[in-house]
Amino acid sequence: MSKHALITGITGQDGAYLSRLLLEKGYEVHGLLARRGSDTLWRLRELGVENEVRMVDGDLTDLSSLIRAMQASQATEVYNLGAQSFVGTSWQQPVLTAQVDGVGAINVLEAVRIVNPEARFYQASTSEMFGLIQAQKQDEKTPFYPRSPYGVAKLMAHWATVNYRESHGLHASSGILFNHESPLRGLEFVTRKVTDGVARIKLGLAKELRLGNIDAKRDWGFAGDYVEAMWLMLQQPQADDYVVATGVTTSVREMVEIAFRHVGLDSRDHLAVDPKFFRPAEVDVLLGNPAKAKAKLGWAPRTSLEQLVTMMVDADLRRLRK
């Protein structure tokens, strides 16, 4: 009998990579489609799985649509990836972010509990919850200190996942994922803004790249590697929480240098710092310790930052040349 998965946020970066992974494993893949943008299926199309997944209309803020999605999909595994995921926007839309990212996760947990409490649940938690870091290397035991409305909302969802596991016995796991990128990353996030900008400058379509805090440091990995960790979590006999990271941290400035170097340009000739892109409160540095995921899931990242940035710049050059 084939396994059935329901993915919220299926049209996002991780939703696309996870869909492809589950289809390769023989799953019937269902996705919650919020129908908010004009061409929301472009990522699934780029991975060649647009016509392989089955969509069900719904929204994370609408519990009844989630109950219907659980019923229609007959899901035995539920991956809650849907979110207002851009940290910068969360200061402009704190209430929406709380409703979608915080209450939305509780809505999904309720739909699972009501329709099929045997189904396994994955919550897309985030290193943004560590915020003002309380340990040099963050792991599952590091105290949280969120620094944005996004981080606060995600912390609510994280603890709700733990609570449904402990109070209702759901097989509910949280992946505390550090930043992960790919050619499918949204243009608002710094890595893709950089690789798209570098490709434009290389092709003579732009002259300058304007960024905010280039001293911020992140632990960046490849989304294609990280969705494997999500799946592995739901294959374990016991639900648990796991940090998923590379264990290497790099500044935005260094990331930018890698991208320019790849196309034979010098970042100093094109990079400008613009206070417009600074945030009201910054997460200065993130560095994860993925030892538990390695020991218990047998998971390890396979893609270096250099390989990741190169892959993204090349994809943007290809797109722009078209």
Ligand code: NAP
């Ligand atoms: P993404 O590309 O921004 O995708 C977000 C998805 O959520 C999109 O499919 C979007 O649909 C959907 N969505 C937004 N609001 C919704 C609503 N009200 N109801 C239903 N769906 C809604 O994000 P991602 O990078 O794939 O990340 C996946 C998840 O992991 C997110 O929860 C994110 O917060 C979390 N996370 C990401 C990272 C990272 O570095 N990428 C790290 C840690 C955690 P539309 O296409 O219609 O907008």
Ligand code: G4F
């Ligand atoms: O790429 P970012 O916008 O990602 P951020 O804020 O770390 O959030 C991402 O990772 C989280 C995991 O830790 C996810 F939960 C979340 O959903 C999202 O996927 O910014 C990275 C860093 C920040 O310090 C930001 O201030 O880059 C800095 N930055 C500097 N200039 C910029 C820019 N960020 C953006 N987006 N645009 C700039 O021009």
